[in-house]
Amino acid sequence: MVVMNRIRVSKRVEKKLAKGLVLLEASDLENVNLKDQEVEVQGQEGNFLGTAYLSQQNKGLGWFVSKDKVAFNQAFFETLFRKAKEKRNAYYQDDLTTAFRLFNQEGDGFGGLTVDLYGDYAVFSWYNSYVYQIRQTISEAFRQVFPEVLGAYEKIRFKGLNYESAHVYGQEAPDFFTVLENGVLYQVFMNDGLMTGIFLDQHEVRGSLVDGLAMGKSLLNMFSYTAAFSVAAAMGGASQTTSVDLAKRSRELSQAHFQANGLSTDERRFIVMDVFEYFKYAKRKDLTYDVIVLDPPSFARNKKQTFSVAKDYHKLISQSLE
Secondary structure (H helix, E strand, O other), rough: OOOOOEEEEEEEHHHHOOOOOOOEHHHOOOOOOOOOOEHHHHHOOOOEEEEEEEEOOOOOEEEEEEEOOOOOOOHHHHHHHHHHHOOOOOHOOOOOOEEEEEEEHHHHOOOEEEEEEEEEEEEEEEOHHHHEEEOOOOHHHHHHOOOOOOOOEEEEEEOOOOOEEEEEEEEOOOEEEEEEEEEEEEEEEOOEEEEEOOOHHHHHHHHHHHHOOOOOOOOEEEOOOOOHHHHHHHHOOOOOOEEOOOOOOOOHHHHHHHHHHHOOOOOOEEEEHHHHHHHHHHHHHHOOOOEEEEEEOOEEEEEOOOOHHHHHHHHHHHHHHH
């Protein structure tokens, strides 16, 4: 039996949890000095509210997980993974998609963890140090529920470790391989830092583009990386796409995506430039676009400046509308 520390929360937080909000913030946990552990949550009267864990993740200091008393053991995660797998049955039946998100943080019952499927390979993303601490329990539970997955990798999405990505178990993936999403071919790679070639949390946005959101229109894709949005738009009939990213290798990776789908690059521009500099350039040249995609990294740095979503996203939107 797991013995847990107990924390008491205010009436305000108790009401918040009753509404289904699960991210615990600093203002919710005043005078609590615990970290990286599972805890029992009590109300001001000592009444049992549920089970949570404490670990810093961006603005949050923990996640409320269940209104029951549970232990975060292998059986617990096997149950969550089975439910998640069942919810995604439509993807398994879809011949046009072989890459999708298998487990999505609190949406599937456990904040701080995502699992993405790229064909035969899974990618775990650990968003805080507690989830990383119990990663072996999580990965073993995953193997029991998803025996068909040939191998898995991990991405470290919090600060404090000296590596970002590693092979976890099973077969190692090829350096590059192809997956399908909404009938579009994408080249992906499993062990190149935090990158994979395509971020699966934007599945529905790319699906809308494939379905014709930008049909007959010009599209500007900022922070384009491998130009996945641009390819999806082109497959959906976009008349012209411009993909802008500061990384030098982005041009080669982007062109490979277009070529893999048999798309001509004649009406496709690939610009290696800082996005804010490109906005200035576009304004000088009087360039306009019907659709603009803004999907920046949470943090980026070049020789002249740094970009933080938390502080600078409003500037990005403002410049895109000028």
